[in-house]
Amino acid sequence: MRRLWALIKKESYQILRDPAAMLITFVLPPILLFLFAFAVSLDVKNVRVGVVLEGDGPAAQDLAAAFEATPYLRVTPARHREQVESKLVSGELKAFAVIPADFEARLLEGQGRAAIQIVTDASNPNTSTFTAAYMQGVFSGWLQSREGAGPEAAAIRLEPRFWFNPELQSRRTLVPGAIAVVMTMIGTMLTALVVSREWERGTMEAMLATPATMGELILSKLLPYFVLGGVASAGCAFLAVQVLGVPMVGSFGALMLISAVFLVPALGQGLMISTLSKNQLVAMQLAVMSGYLPSFLLSGFVFEIQSMPAFIQKITYIIPARYYVSSLQTVFLAGDVWPLFLRDMASMLAVGALFFGITRLKSKKGLD
Amino acid sequence: MLGRLLASIRKEILVFLRDPKVRGMLFGLPVMQVLVFGFAATLEVRHVDLAIVNDDAGRWSREMISRASAASFVGRVVHLDNMEEFSARLARREVLLGLHFPADFSRDVALGRPANVQVVIDGRRANAGQVAFSYMTAIAAGLGLELAGAEPQFVTPPQAEVRHWFNPNLNYRWFMVPNLAATLSMVIALMITGSSISRERELGTFDQLLISPSTPLEIIVSKTIPALLGGGIVGILVVGVAIFAFDVPFYGSFALMFAAMFPFILSVSGVGLLVSSLANTQQQSMLGVFLILSPTIMISGFATPFENMPEWLQYIGQASPLKHFLLIVQGSFLKSMPAADVWSNVWPLLIIAAVSFTTATLFVQRRLQ
Numbered sequence: 001m002r003r004l005w006a007l008i009k010k011e012s013y014q015i016l017r018d019p020a021a022m023l024i025t026f027v028l029p030p031i032l033l034f035l036f037a038f039a040v041s042l043d044v045k046n047v048r049v050g051v052v053l054e055g056d057g058p059a060a061q062d063l064a065a066a067f068e069a070t071p072y073l074r075v076t077p078a079r080h081r082e083q084v085e086s087k088l089v090s091g092e093l094k095a096f097a098v099i100p101a102d103f104e105a106r107l108l109e110g111q112g113r114a115a116i117q118i119v120t121d122a123s124n125p126n127t128s129t130f131t132a133a134y135m136q137g138v139f140s141g142w143l144q145s146r147e148g149a150g151p152e153a154a155a156i157r158l159e160p161r162f163w164f165n166p167e168l169q170s171r172r173t174l175v176p177g178a179i180a181v182v183m184t185m186i187g188t189m190l191t192a193l194v195v196s197r198e199w200e201r202g203t204m205e206a207m208l209a210t211p212a213t214m215g216e217l218i219l220s221k222l223l224p225y226f227v228l229g230g231v232a233s234a235g236c237a238f239l240a241v242q243v244l245g246v247p248m249v250g251s252f253g254a255l256m257l258i259s260a261v262f263l264v265p266a267l268g269q270g271l272m273i274s275t276l277s278k279n280q281l282v283a284m285q286l287a288v289m290s291g292y293l294p295s296f297l298l299s300g301f302v303f304e305i306q307s308m309p310a311f312i313q314k315i316t317y318i319i320p321a322r323y324y325v326s327s328l329q330t331v332f333l334a335g336d337v338w339p340l341f342l343r344d345m346a347s348m349l350a351v352g353a354l355f356f357g358i359t360r361l362k363s364k365k366g367l368d
Numbered sequence: 369m370l371g372r373l374l375a376s377i378r379k380e381i382l383v384f385l386r387d388p389k390v391r392g393m394l395f396g397l398p399v400m401q402v403l404v405f406g407f408a409a410t411l412e413v414r415h416v417d418l419a420i421v422n423d424d425a426g427r428w429s430r431e432m433i434s435r436a437s438a439a440s441f442v443g444r445v446v447h448l449d450n451m452e453e454f455s456a457r458l459a460r461r462e463v464l465l466g467l468h469f470p471a472d473f474s475r476d477v478a479l480g481r482p483a484n485v486q487v488v489i490d491g492r493r494a495n496a497g498q499v500a501f502s503y504m505t506a507i508a509a510g511l512g513l514e515l516a517g518a519e520p521q522f523v524t525p526p527q528a529e530v531r532h533w534f535n536p537n538l539n540y541r542w543f544m545v546p547n548l549a550a551t552l553s554m555v556i557a558l559m560i561t562g563s564s565i566s567r568e569r570e571l572g573t574f575d576q577l578l579i580s581p582s583t584p585l586e587i588i589v590s591k592t593i594p595a596l597l598g599g600g601i602v603g604i605l606v607v608g609v610a611i612f613a614f615d616v617p618f619y620g621s622f623a624l625m626f627a628a629m630f631p632f633i634l635s636v637s638g639v640g641l642l643v644s645s646l647a648n649t650q651q652q653s654m655l656g657v658f659l660i661l662s663p664t665i666m667i668s669g670f671a672t673p674f675e676n677m678p679e680w681l682q683y684i685g686q687a688s689p690l691k692h693f694l695l696i697v698q699g700s701f702l703k704s705m706p707a708a709d710v711w712s713n714v715w716p717l718l719i720i721a722a723v724s725f726t727t728a729t730l731f732v733q734r735r736l737q
Contacts, residue, residue, distance in 0.1 A: 312404065
């Protein structure tokens with residue numbers, strides 16, 4: 001026990017002196033959190049759109065005014081389609097609506113005939129979907145608010161209710177995801193880099209020659225990172241709630257427990273990478289490819305996992321961040337849903353066992 | 369002087385091509401990344417799980433449910449008895465959204481009154497939820513229109529016709545895969561230049577460069593050539609994958625796009641050399657590259673629209689070479705962007721290249737003295 005303690009002390013000093021470790025633990029996390037809070041936004045607002053008013057009827061002008069009064073749209077008025085079409089190509093406008101010269105006649109005719117046309121720049125399909133839906137909303141809202149619009153239309157009305165995130169701020173779902181990215185960097189990338197450096201420099205072999213057992217060595221290497229990860233997750237949660245305005249519906253204890261469990265597969269993956277590569281540059285690339293990138297491309301907080309092709313969905317099952325993101329979003333936005341937490345934690349521990357198992361097999365061979 | 373420059377360029381290219389790791393990085397990794405991320409990185413919504421709570425026994429809720437179940441964005445459909453059960457399922461993330469039909473739904477439809485359906489969506493998956501909701505709206509509107517056509521007592525309001533230009537079926541890969549061509553080309557160019565000087569320093573060959581007659585500018589130029597080569601090859605390779613493997617249409621001008629790629633890689637290489645001249649070891653330069661790469665990609669509009677960012681961040685984003693080149697690539701693939709519009713994105717690249725190159729040369733010069 002005293003030997004283990006001495007080893008842990010040695011490793012901790014080494015981390016505190018390492019500029020790479022300090023950079024990854026203290027500089028990158030706040031930068032990434034802020035970027036995910038501000039730069040990566042799926043909230044469509046202040047969209048630049050054109051409104052082409054081809055006629056001069058009072059209803060047409062009223063509708064054009066309704067578009068301009070909408071806070072989420074920034075309207076460029078025009079009289080001819082040609083004026084806005086080229087701006088769609090250059091990217092200055094994301095969409096335009098055409099209110100035709102015979103707009104009044106089309107309105108009276110009713111019966112589902114197209115009264116206006118909405119053209120979007122679908123080179124970014126997601127924005128295009130939202131912009132079109134938004135402009136259609138302006139149009140139907142305007143129709144309903146008109147005086148003497150005739151009998152109420154027979155229609156099936158959908159009443160949307162967004163639970164856990166009623167204002168639909170993408171930041172509230174992205175920042176918890178960013179915490180998973182940060183924790184993957186600390187757990188996997190940092191461990192992979194540092195331990196592979198020990199192999200590269202031969203200090204690992206030197207340590208193996210001491211009376212310390214393999215288990216003690218590995219434990220002493222991982223425990224300081226475990227503590228570092230715990231501190232980082234508490235720091236990230238503080239930033240998210242106090243600075244970035246993410247609510248914390250669940251309990252802090254649950255958050256820390258989930259984070260601790262996540263560190264098991266994350267550290268296991270870092271250790272596995274360093275054992276397999278034993279070379280800093282290769283370890284760095286492997287850690288980026290198998291840890292960092294999947295933690296935000298395949299973990300489901302930006303891109304929906306269920307929408308991916310089946311073979312990629314299968315890959316996501318061994319990405320620990322997938323389970324961590326699911327629980328993190330829940331603890332921040334929905335509360336303590338223990339059945340979900342237990343399921344996710346069991347999955348993370350299973351993936352962790354797999355990584356440690358592979359490491360053990362490989363490191364035995366290395367010593368023979 | 370030209371002979372000396374050519375000789376050092378030749379040396380850099382040889383060093384670059386002889387390393388098997390570099391060759392793997394050039395050809396293997398990008399193709400793999402495009403295939404995985406091209407398929408995985410989609411904001412389209414398909415096969416999501418839908419829950420139904422139906423308090424209505426009539427015909428119209430059944431009609432609506434069967435249409436929703438048949439839609440391609442819906443995967444599994446779960447029928448639940450009450451809202452308590454539904455909220456537990458939603459909290460456990462077992463479904464993305466649920467439809468709740470009130471008891472008088474079919475009666476209201478039959479009487480020609482507006483009939484309400486509650487759509488409850490998991491806000492933790494805000495984007496997928498919103499997209500799924502807009503698909504659901506289209507289904508409800510389609511059913512409403514058919515009702516109006518079939519039975520004369522119904523009135524349907526005038527509609528807005530929607531056209532999606534450049535990508536009529538809203539295929540997300542047409543957006544993502546060309547973006548990957550630009551991004552991967554940048555990653556390679558940054559990694560090559562980022563480790564070029566620090567590698568020599570770690571190996572001790574930088575001292576040999578110091579005593580050679582080469583000027584800092586010559587060193588910089590010769591170290592840029594492999595990045596131009598590598599970034600260019602990867603860019604062309606991924607554009608090929610986009611066109612042939614992902615069937616993304618290319619309407620613009622190849623010549624214009626590849627001409628714009630030159631100042632793009634140049635501006636990226638300047639940044640990479642700057643990082644490399646500051647780092648003492650390869651590990652430091654790799655971390656430096658990593659530190660620059662993530663923010664540059666995030667503020668460029670690679671995954672989420674540039675215009676969604678707050679204004680102050682958009683000003684900072686102008687300094688990202690990727691931001692300008694992404695517009696050129698997207699425009700060239702889908703919009704057949706005219707030369708004038710390409711040029712309006714090229715001159716910012718030229719400015720960034722001039723600034724990053726001058727700074728890098730100054731730093732290398734300082735390091736040399």
